[in-house]
Amino acid sequence: SxxxxxxxxxxxxxxxxxxxxxxxxxxxxxxxxxxxxxxxxxxxxxxxxxxxxxxxxxxxxxxxxxxxxxxxRAGRFDIKIEMPLPSMAMLQHLLAERLQDAFPEDAMLELARDSIGKTAADVDAAVRSARSEARHSGCPLDLQLLRRHLQVMAQEENHDLLYRIAIHEAGHAITSWSYGETITRISLSPSGGTIERDVPPNAGLSADFECQLYIHLAGRAAERLIFGTVSAGAGGSATSDLGKAARMVLAMDFELGLGAFGNGWFGPQDPSRLTACERQRLQERLDYAEDHARALLYPHQQLLKDMAADLVQKREFDAKAVRSWLRDVPRHVDPEPVLDQ
Incomplete structure (x- = not known):
């Protein structure tokens, strides 16, 4: 080659x-x-x-x-580009291209909104499958058939679930903004939410890692603050909120010289092999980080609710919309944690 x-x-x-x-x-x-x-x-x-x-x-x-x-390394692959899931504008363009203006623009906009969270391949496959069914049945391609193949039937949406996911993502956004980060996009779908943010360069101090811990657990903290309960949305794989936070705590202790063992370096740790004392320390650190995030969000409960409700309706905020929502939120704050009463 x-x-x-x-x-x-x-x-x-x-x-x-x-x-x-x-x-x-x-x-x-x-x-x-x-x-x-x-x-x-x-x-x-x-x-x-x-x-x-x-x-x-x-x-x-x-x-x-x-x-x-x-x-x-540099000199081989110099530029690394992460491709996020398509935005609503990208999905609308893709649907219009595939369907060749077969439906009104407002219908395409609503369909794109409801398809947030799908990949371009998902949309492409759904359109092909819907066209194939329409041909075999001898019926014209309509929106209901297309929605069924895209698995975005409007009447089946669980708005309570969407609102909880939106609260979770808004919690991440407010906390991230508070620590000086730039948020470029927030999106919402029944399968989950995503937030795209730019982390400014830092010196790798303990305080820098602590800020990231608070941001990782801010979604869970927002759920507990607004609903009094938390869902499993923060957990799951190693790339989940809890997974990232736990690995960061372990790295601080065992690899980065910023935790319990000072200058000791013990290499990456398998969470399933921790001793009882190590597990307890990990749990206490994560509990503290969630408490801290909840303290930061406490004064912004109405903002959390309003922002989440609007996100449920629009399904996506771009950078301008995020700035509009968060412009009055103070940045670089560091509150004491509010413990459960």
């Missing part, structure tokens, strides 16, 4: 699913020698082609964390 790219320069060499090459640091010893040879071969080819003009190498994957760090 690299030789073919050289022969056809100027050109783009596109490597799909590049994370399949894996990493020498993954800890998987099965076939490790063969894997190392594959990675070394790729590195050699990348270095050689980097000296030639007119060839751009592009890789795509779903799990960049599985790629060997040497592959991602």
């Amino acid at each position: 690299f030789d073919e790219a050289r022969q056809n320069a100027p050109c783009i060499l596109f490597i799909d699913e590049i994370d399949a090459i894996s990493s020498r640091t993954s800890g998987d010893t099965h076939g490790s020698r063969y894997g190392s040879q594959v990675i070394a071969g790729l590195l050699e080819q990348m270095d050689r082609i980097g000296l030639e003009e007119g060839i751009m190498v592009v890789g795509a994957c779903n799990h960049p964390q599985h790629i060997d760090p040497a592959v991602l």
Whole structure:
């Protein structure tokens, strides 16, 4: 492939699913020698082609964390772009393109709003499937059929669930904003919410990590503050709010020299192998972080409710809308935690 790219320069060499090459640091010893040879071969080819003009190498994957760090260093893949889920405007454009203006613009806008949380592939597959059913049944393609294939039947929406998810995301947004971060987008769908934020550079002090802990647990704190209960929405995988917060606490203690063991370095910890004392310490740190986030949100309860209600209606806030909602929220505050009464 690299030789073919050289022969056809100027050109783009596109490597799909590049994370399949894996990493020498993954800890998987099965076939490790063969894997190392594959990675070394790729590195050699990348270095050689980097000296030639007119060839751009592009890789795509779903799990960049599985790629060997040497592959991602400067001089090989210099630019890393994370592709978020499509915005409402992107979905509206995609639907209009696929359906060729078969429905009114206002219907497309509402359909795009209800499709937030879907990928471009989801939309593409749903349109093809709906067209196929319409052809086989001899009926015209209508909005109800399209909604059924997109799995966005309006009458089936659980507004109580959407409101809880919106409260959760608004809690993240207010806390993130309070610590000086920029929020570029908030989106809401029945399957969950997302918030896209830019974290400013920091010195890696304990206080910087504490701020991130509060932000990770602010969604859970907002739920407890408004509803008196919490859902499982903050938990789940290692990339969930609780998963990120727990791993951050463990990293501070065992890897970063910012916690219980001072200068000690013990490497990444498996949460399932913690001792009883270590688990208790982890739980206490996370409880404290949630209390702290709840204290920050306490004065903004009405804002939480109003912002969440509007998000349920609109399903998406861009950066301008977020700034409009949060412009009166003070930034860089540090309240004492409010404990349960």
